[in-house]
Amino acid sequence: MNKSILLLALLLTLVACRQTAAPNNPNVVIRVTPDHLTVGITALIVEVSDADGTAIPDARIEVRGDMNHAGMQPVFGDAQPGDQPGEYRVPFEWTMGGDWIVTITVILPDDTRTEQSFEFVVES
Amino acid sequence: MNAKAVEYPDLLRVPVLGRVLRWKYGRLVFQLPMTLIALLLIYDGFTGRPIASQNLATIAPWVHYRGLIIVALLLAGNLFCMGCPFTLPRTLAKRLSLRGGRFPRLFRNKWLAIGNLFFLFFLYEWFDLWSSPWLTAWVIIAYFVGAFVLEAVFSESAFCKYVCPLGTFNFVYSTVSPLQITARDGDICRTCVGKECLNGSYATQPVILIDAIGVDGQPTQTHTHDQNGVLGCGTELFVPQIKSNLDCTLCLDCARACPHQNVALAIRPPGSELVRENAWAKRWDLALLVICLAFMGVVNAFGMIPPVYALMQSIATSLGLTGLGWEDHTIEGIVLFLVFAIGSLALPISLTLGAAWITRQITRTKLSLREIVGNIAPAFVPIGFGIWGAHYGFHFITGFFGIIPVVHQFLLDHGITLFGLTPDWALGGSPNETVIGLVQLVMISGGALGSLIVLQRIARRLYGRRMVEGMITWALILLALTLMIVWIFSYPMEMRGSILFD
Incomplete structure (x- = not known):
């Protein structure tokens, strides 16, 4: 049962993770590898593109994960360039099971900042 | 510790501290900062960052308040x-009050409090109050x-x-505390004219009360009630009759109102009232x-571990709720309500009645079920305190510096920007499993042991040589509670609010 909930959560997460960009804001898509959301080290793949869908290769990405329960230490991730243009790889550790809110801050070359949040359910 | 000269050290006699506590505005010293904090939490809850771990409205009450309690x-x-900041407007409410009657007799008991605790814990879990600064505000x-309206409408x-x-929780577990209000000298209370600890010393017009009359028929000792006086005990406790911390808000209005300086805040052996005969009404x-x-503590902790999701899915499936096309949140509410109603009300009540009936059968005593349950109930305080302490301790230790x-x-x-431009989020601290495990072990084992000791002493008092028969059923319930909570804490805690039903 837990696995089916997890699978469903992951599917919903992937669907929900594409956020519509405002005219000047970049599109941010987030993927997780491996796709099994359990406590431990994982990698977040963040794809950034502009409103036309063109990849933005030279953005700075800041990643912060918070549990939705107060009082838990946030997790920060450092983004590195990924395999494709506009793709960034962020080593990330889910330190605890539960609901997580991952906030991605994209800083464009012109110093424009935009922030988007994504929710994940992680199993212990 | 009642109606006799006080036997234990009295904090109200400690230099400086005693004076501050007895000062007319002594409670205000504690209430004002708490009120400012409460207002700050409301403000941040509505205007601050929406993520719970970054907002004061969620971290202060759900992590620190509960741990500090x-x-x-x-x-x-x-x-x-x-x-308590909620009762700060008490005097204002009383002055604006309708001078109305008593709270309805039907509700002058703890049934409403049980219901409110149940709904608070249920709503906390269903609406994930811990993750919403807005809802917490x-x-x-x-x-x-609620506090202001009820203070204004009713006389007590x-x-x-x-x-x-919150107060009900504090009342129950303050019975393990080392401080208790008591009379210094019961004889003074017996001859007291105004019973100010109960009735207060506040009057809109000055009133002179005569305490003693000399041989010439003239008053030799008087005191005055006026607008500088204070209200009496809001929860209607009469100091020389206090045998328990139940219903005592520790507001110390009794001490301020007493014209004879006869109220003590005494240090006592922690939990001593739990084994004292007639300390509690047998209701x-x-x-x-x-x-x-105590059972609510188990259910509340159970809501934090993975098996609860499997159980909820199983209940939802067996009741056919998943096939109705309802939203997951609605199904979660129904299933959670059932889990909470069964685990924290139906189960303990039926176990209690069953255990009382069995105890009466095997001990062959003439005590009624109510008398048996009323006598035994204090034994559930230490284990309940241990369970809640282990749970709240987890959050408190985890998020202390957060x-x-x-x-x-x-x-x-x-x-x-006084403290720099970058908050040190590493202070949030990740769970130190060793420390948390140790605290939980101490709280649970201490609670279980305390409960067994209290139970043994109560059973010895009630049943004498039949003590073992009198306590065995209750000991088994306490053991089951302990094993249940140990099993729960053996799981990794999950901070999870959402559940998606198949």
Whole structure:
């Protein structure tokens, strides 16, 4: 049962993770590898593109994960360039099971900042 | 510890501290900071960052308040009711009041409090109050409004005594605390004219009360009630009759009102009232409150571990709820309600009645079921305290320093850069499993052991040579509670609010 909930959560997460960009804001898509959301080290793949869908290769990405329960230490991730243009790889550790809110801050070359949040359910 | 000269050290006689506590505005010293904090939480809840771990409205009440309550109850007493911000407008409410009647007789008991605790815990879980600064701010406002309205409408402090779930929790577990209000000298109370500890010394017009009359028929000792006086005990406790911390908010109005300086805040052996005969009224509502609250602690902790999701899915499937096309949140509400109703009300009440019936059969005593349950109920206080302490301790230890970067961020968001530009989020601290495990072990084993000791002493008092028969059924329930909570804490905690049904 837990696995089916997890699978469903992951599917919903992937669907929900594409956020519509405002005219000047970049599109941010987030993927997780491996796709099994359990406590431990994982990698977040963040794809950034502009409103036309063109990849933005030279953005700075800041990643912060918070549990939705107060009082838990946030997790920060450092983004590195990924395999494709506009793709960034962020080593990330889910330190605890539960609901997580991952906030991605994209800083464009012109110093424009935009922030988007994504929710994940992680199993212990 | 009642109606005799006080045997234990009296904090009200300690230099400086005693004077501050007895000062007319002594409670205000505690209430004002708490009120400012409450207002700050409301403000940040509505205007601050929406993520719970970055907002004061969620971290302060759900992590620090609950942890500090346990520490305060264990080391001192009901300090949080003493500093309660919700009752700060009490005097104003009383002056604006309709001078109305008593709280309805039907509700002058703990049934309403049991219901309120149940709904608070249920709603906390269903609406994930711990993850919503906005909802938490509304909860705080609801407390302010509820306390003010009930103070204004009814003559006694009905909110504190019959309604407030936080206060009810504090009342029950302050019975383990080392501080208790008592009379210094019972003889003084017997001859007291005004019974100010109960009735207060406040009067709109000056009133002179005569305490003693000389041989010439003239008053030799008087005292005055006037607008400088204070209200009497809001929860209607008469100091020389106090044998328990139940219903005592530790407001110390009794001490301020007493014209004879005869009220003591005495240090006593922690939990001593639990084994004292007649310390507690033998009432169904009171006994079931204590027993249900211990089970609520188990259910509340159960809501944090993975098996609860499997159970909820199984209940939803067996009831056919998943095929109705309802939203997951609606199904979650129904299933959670069932889990909470069964685990924290139906199960403890049926176990209690069953255990009382069995005890009566095997001990062959003439005690009624109510008398048996009323006598045994205090044995559920230590284990309940241990269960709640282990759970709240987890959050408290985990997030203890986490409030520092949250405050820092709050200041930065308001343009205050006094402490630098970068909050140190690493202070949030990740769970130190060894420390947490140790604290939980101490709380649970201490609670279980304490409960067994209390049970043994109560059973010896009630059943004499049949002590073992008198306590065996209850000991098994306590053991089951202990094993249940150990099993729960053996799982990794999950901070999970959402559940997606298949």
